[in-house]
Amino acid sequence: MHLPQSLRLNRGSYLGETIDITRVLAQIDHTASRHGWTRRPILEHPPTTISAFRRGHGNTQKRIYLSAGIHGDEPAGPLAVLELLAQNTWPSEIEFWLIPCLNPSGFAANTRANSAGRDLNRDYRQPTSPEVQAHIELLESLPDFDLTICLHEDWEAKGFYLYELDATDSSSAAEAIIEAVTTVCPIDPSTKIDGRRASDGIIRPEIDPATRAEWPEAFYLFQHKSRLSYTLEAPSDFALSVRVQALVAAVRALLDSAVRD
Numbered sequence: 007m008h009l010p011q012s013l014r015l016n017r018g019s020y021l022g023e024t025i026d027i028t029r030v031l032a033q034i035d036h037t038a039s040r041h042g043w044t045r046r047p048i049l050e051h052p053p054t055t056i057s058a059f060r061r062g063h064g065n066t067q068k069r070i071y072l073s074a075g076i077h078g079d080e081p082a083g084p085l086a087v088l089e090l091l092a093q094n095t096w097p098s099e100i101e102f103w104l105i106p107c108l109n110p111s112g113f114a115a116n117t118r119a120n121s122a123g124r125d126l127n128r129d130y131r132q133p134t135s136p137e138v139q140a141h142i143e144l145l146e147s148l149p150d151f152d153l154t155i156c157l158h159e160d161w162e163a164k165g166f167y168l169y170e171l172d173a174t175d176s177s178s179a180a181e182a183i184i185e186a187v188t189t190v191c192p193i194d195p196s197t198k199i200d201g202r203r204a205s206d207g208i209i210r211p212e213i214d215p216a217t218r219a220e221w222p223e224a225f226y227l228f229q230h231k232s233r234l235s236y237t238l239e240a241p242s243d244f245a246l247s248v249r250v251q252a253l254v255a256a257v258r259a260l261l262d263s264a265v266r267d
């Protein structure tokens with residue numbers, strides 16, 4: 007099998023393709039409404055408009071949350087959401103909550119942080135940004151989730167990898183995700199990623215939020231909304247289409263395992 011190669015473009019930050027987030031979000035809006043999702047605005051301070059989308063109804067067995075675009079230099083996340091919406095193969099028995107882009111102003115500037123310079127994915131312990139404050143307000147109004155998924159990219163990664171936070175008794179889906187992505191792009195072989203121990207692209211971080219001053223979204227979700235959380239990281243030194251397919255394959259593998267459980 008012939009796997010795609012790294013473009014060797016990134017130096018110190020993401021230097022690859024960018025997207026027109028306004029256009030992508032309009033496409034997401036259109037595709038979601040065509041397939042019966044309902045939209046709920048979370049924050050409307052133009053040009054920063056954040057929306058959540060919901061599919062299914064309250065009396066379903068399971069509830070899954072998926073978010074993307076919290077870092078404005080990680081375009082594969084919102085594009086993967088668009089692709090998943092277009093494929094429209096969601097398990098019908100599951101209720102979904104979807105937030106395609108948490109940091110529109112960061113995308114407009116192609117920066118990790120929002121336009122005020124705040125890394126939103128470090129703002130979930132004592133939120134100061136309007137984006138995260140509005141996001142948490144929404145989350146507090148929703149019931150808990152059986153599974154939460156956050157889509158990300160890493161400009162330094164040598165391949166795809168994931169974080170798993172799991173306090174359930176069920177068997178882990180991590181290996182199945184890695185196996186699904188293996189057919190799309192390389193898996194990061196590093197034994198240490200971002201200072202954490204990794205094995206075959208899987209990081210299972212020590213869970214002690216008290217020791218962390220700044221919380222990422224996944225920490226908030228794991229502490230307050232769900233006992234099972236995955237952060238999926240596409241390697242952003244590969245072609246954008248490859249990273250989108252990697253995230254799509256990973257999400258689909260996760261949904262397969264959620265249906266089986």
Ligand SMILES: [Zn+2]
Nearest residue numbers: 077080158159
């Ligand atoms: Zn990220």
